[in-house]
Amino acid sequence: MADVVIEQGGVARTARPRKARSLRNMLGRKSTVAFFLTLPLILLIGLLVLYPAFYSLYLATLNKAMTKFVGLGNFTFLFKRETFWMVVKQSCIFAITAVIFKALIGFIVAHFVHNIPGKKQRKWRGMLLVPWVIPPAMSTLAWLWLFDPSYSAFNYTLSFFGVGPIPWLGETFWARFSVILVNVWYGAPFFLIMYLAALKSVPDQLYEAASIDGANWWQKMWYVTLPMMRNIIAITTLFSLIVTFANFDIVRILTSGGPLDTTHLFATWAFQVGIQSSDIPLGACVSLFMVPILAVAAIFILRDVNKRGNEA
């Protein structure tokens, strides 16, 4: 018996320092430190992103009065609504058109800015970032005044050339044009700055080598610049696609979804259905419908980025 006791004590005595040592080791590990440093952010994301996301999933499974579980009933109801499919179509038109133009304008302007010599380039960079820096709700209000039926600066200017007045927000075509225009104006600087950073990271030797090989401007662009920027283009497109799909403020302020719902996006229609019409579960369903669309886009774009990463 005594032996056992002594043995047990010995075990206990040797286990304690080992435990302490392993705890110290664990705490000393870089990954543990990194985990603790990121913990506040993880908690914040959990609280502000994950909880609302799961809560909206839960809401989407309730009936209108929020008293009964209806499973996927709200989704099947939505799929039968004409307006819902119109909103899906419009969100795609809005996001894809806006992202293409933002990317194109960002790409072109990034090249111009890249070719401006040192000091002046900083000024231009600063000025071109202004649309992106102003809160969109504020800048969109300024656009609203430019499009305004009574005081439209655009129509006033056009009247000198005998054009107009154009119902900027009153006709489907012009209303869609206007909301996309404002989104492009607001979002193009993001592409510009990302592309500019990518352009600066392309080694000059590649262009020199291409010149020696007799490559013209277009060939340098196609065989050097674009391949070197591919990953940045993909990531920027994905980010922008997500943000543009989820856009709310521009449409809400300019058209409130009109005329005849032809400018509604997921977020604006979800707000109208969920908050204004007091059908929160259906509103949650509408906003959740963005997730599969964006997930598919993310999978395709990120898969391509990974592939290239592996090739490299």
Add this chain to the structure above:
Amino acid sequence: MSRKTLTRRQFVAATAMSSTALIAAPYVRGAYAAGKLSIGFWDHWVPGANDASTALVKEWADKEKVEVSIDYITSNNKKIELTAAAEAQAKSGHDILQMPSWWPHAYSENLEPLNDVMEPLIKQNGEVNGTVKYLGQLDGKWLAVPATPGSQIKGPCSRIDLMKKHAGIDVQEMYPAGSPPKDDNWTLETFLKAAEACQKAGVPFGIGLGETTDSVDTAGAIFQSFGAELVNAKGDVTVKTDAVRQALEFYKKLIAVLPADAPSWDDASNNKWLISGRGAMIMNPPSAWAVAKRDAPQVAEQCWTHGFPSGPKGRFAPFLPYFWGVWSFGKNKEAAKSLLVHLSSPAAIEKFVVASGGYDLPAYANMTKFKTWAEEGPPKGTLFHYPDPYHRQTLSIAASPAPPKIAQQIYFQATLTKMALRFAQGEKMDTALAWAEGECEGFMRT
């Protein structure tokens, strides 16, 4: 010096006794006991109008020894609706929340019944109009108390000079200040002819066809003037009726003479239209006129607010009441009820009307003839007919008499204006009706 120590046993006994006393004692917190009360009021458009609310609440709080905090919440971008949704979800928030027209029904399960407040108030202030009953009552239970601040009629605000010159209508003669209206000939037919004449003269009527409330309210009153209901009081879809067809035909003619971009108008567009001097009439409470008084006095002195034109089924005017609701999860419901009684006294109501320059409308029948409406100007008497002092109109809300939870969706999805616009833009009558029918069927969700 002796020092008395508290033994562990004594401490436990004292704690238990005081806890029992606290729990078992009757919880007396009548309106006459101190306590805390938190209020969410609508942030008024009219500068200085919030001060009247603050003063009235302070007056009550001082008397009742209640500690009060007030938040003024803007209705811009639906901040009030968002607040109501969040508080109803969280089951926590203000004790009293001022809410727009449809919200008492939307949150009926979360609101404290207020029959004990409303019944004496009706005896004191007179009967409330049908729209207030429709929006504020459920199965005989008062869900909220009609609030004077923010409640409004969106009737015509006409330009005296332009209507006389282009349409041959003297609105001041038709609605004389201080006497009953001579409005027998003020029908939808006359209204349409005037709209056509003003459009020809380059000063079209500024009526929106968008998805915000001003556009929907006008459509609602016109549809009701024809007896057109998309869903009836029983909840049956009644889109394909002759009355709806007649209303659509009328609207098509009207849309032809409205500004080209009216489909995109929001609630500010008609105000700007009037103030810029480009239109002969808008449908709005006197806020547009009040801004014109400051920014375009030459326009303001030509404005006259008056009654709606009548249709085959009567004269309907859009009325949008605000309500004060008391959350059932509120912590000081008795104090909240006492404050609502105070805010609904005739003296308090008159103070609200004076502070808002006549914008705010009481919901009670006996309170439509305050001095403010007779004296406000220029021109003097411009608001005399705003509160409908001779009860010539049925005060109504678009999409009624459908059950409020269905009507709210017809209202906020702007089904009336969209259907009218579809038809006016060339869609066949039957297609437009079928579309509206489909929409209404979708609103039947429970």
